[in-house]
Amino acid sequence: MKHRTFVWFILPSLAAMTLFIALPIVSVFIQSLFVGHEQVLVVSKSCGPFGCQESTAIDLEATEKLREEAPLGRFNGLGTYINRSHLAFAEIGVAWAETETFSEFWKVVGDLPFYRALAFTLVYTAIVTPVVILLGLAIALGVNALPKLLKGPSIFVSLLPFLVTPLVGSLILFWMVDGDGVIGATIQLIFNDPNLSLKASAALTWTMLIVYGIWHTLPFSFITFYAGLQTVPDDILEAAKVDGASKWERTLHVVVPHLMPLVSFVTLMLLMDNFRVFEPIVSFSAEAHARSLSWIIYNDLRESGNPLYGSAGATSMLTIIGVVILLAPVLIRTWRDFNRKAH
Amino acid sequence: MxxxxxxxxxxxxxxxxxxxxxxxxxxxxxxxxTFWGSFKVQADFFSKADWTNALWGTQTIAETGSAFTGQGYFGAWVIEAFWQNVINSGIVVVFTVIISLTFGTLGGYALARSGFRYAFWLLIAALVFRAMPHITLVSGYLLPFFEWNIWGHLPTTIIVLVAINQPFTLWMLHSFFLNIPKDMDESAMVDGCTRFQAFRHVIVPVMWPGVITTGLFSFLLAYNDFTVTAMLLSAENETMIPAINSFLGTTQVEGKVMYAVAAVVSATAPLFVLILFFQRQIVSGLTAGAVKG
Structure with a gap:
């Protein structure tokens, strides 16, 4: 295809992506270098018969004017990145100097908002991804062995948790595990503790969110693997059977290697989607114990009346860097493949 | 056998x-x-005493005289005007899907037919964009949108959703067009068609299966979106999903949580129908990028 024709064909799509994905990243970066204006204070002196008094008041008009003139705020350089709500270098330095053991040190770091969110996001991603891949593979093998009549309906049922709106899906589960819901009430009955709540402790909240994550993404890995199973060549399976391989050996040495390219595809997709975990925290109102990177950005933007654009921008930039690090192995491999093909 | x-x-x-x-x-x-419980009163659906109440509707019978009640649905659709949000969702979803597919088929076709290095780089850039958490982009939109006075309107949200949808649409349609033999459009060009005429008369008639599959996923993205719609739409333009979330803020206090339950069931019903009719296409779409490795 000629360069000229290519440009015309790709133009609408490229324009949309440049305007609403690439430029916003630039805009986020610029925002992150600024902080909101401080309020303009006026000191007025009122002198009476008993001497002079100084009083400070907020000059609303001047503050408003300043905000209108420079909506970005005032320049702060990388200050927002290293303040307490983000990378918190100063606090970590203090913690490193003052704590005796590693566990104490990590405890202090774990209480800093950014690192807390990062920890939850990473733990969520690191648990949900492998569990979903293993269970997905097991269920795909199970469904593949079902009688033909049952395969369609089982796929239909499995698609529901995956395609349902994340916010709605997590609400449905939340209403069930809530103190008065069917599962929550049953758990209270079993442990004979009417105040037991899954939201009470950090560990339980994290578990609840991770269980939701598995429920929501398992169908994706299951269906991808199931489709892959349909392409396993029959003659190789036959040959392995003739050679005396048991069913288990055939699965392990023929089927699983055949699915390996799929495993890396599913891992990539799951990593991308799990890293942006957000809606379940809103639905479960779990923010007391579990906050993800996406959630703290949302929270900064929701700050009523005076959204913290600078802070949200800084967290966004750090999150984007995280995504790139996460994708780096894939990008490097694609780059190598491409070069090999080119030469 | x-x-x-x-x-x-x-x-x-x-x-x-x-x-x-x-x-x-x-x-x-x-x-x-949840579907069964949405026809009960709150005391049954959230029954601390006995979970079987939700099955038989003990409290529902006591309060309304019948085992099933439409109170939740009446509250959500009529009192809280959920129908307005449904209409907004409909507008956003229809336009997002149509525009995404138009942009995506043109772009995906170009990427599939161009052998140059920049096509590869565009696809890699699209992959990185695909991985971007949506909220990081939203934090870049707010300030400029406020400045230009385009915050809160449906068209703004539609074009943003189209853009966020592009990376995925491009990948999917690109791999679909790779499967359509090059000879088809090239022989049309030998016969004197321009590239666009070849696309229009040779490719368009055979591309519908791929477009429908991609369209289903564009639909899901627009329909399921919470991040963009919650942050970019004003209260009167809200779509279904952020509306359900704001329901919770106001209704839990007033004991009207059943409105939210009914709204949740109403929002899930179209997805149920979608899966019922398009199961095959959804499954093939999920694995489209995968099976080829």
């Missing part, structure tokens, strides 16, 4: 079947439970 060894029940088979059975139960039960 199934041989005896294939039909015989072995312990391994029993374990794997029960795993499948357990999964199907876990997958379906929450939906059945």
């Amino acid at each position: 199934a041989t005896a060894s294939e039909t015989r029940m072995t312990p391994a088979k029993a374990v794997s079947f029960s795993l499948v059975g357990l999964w199907l139960f876990i997958a379906a039960f929450p939906f059945l439970w």
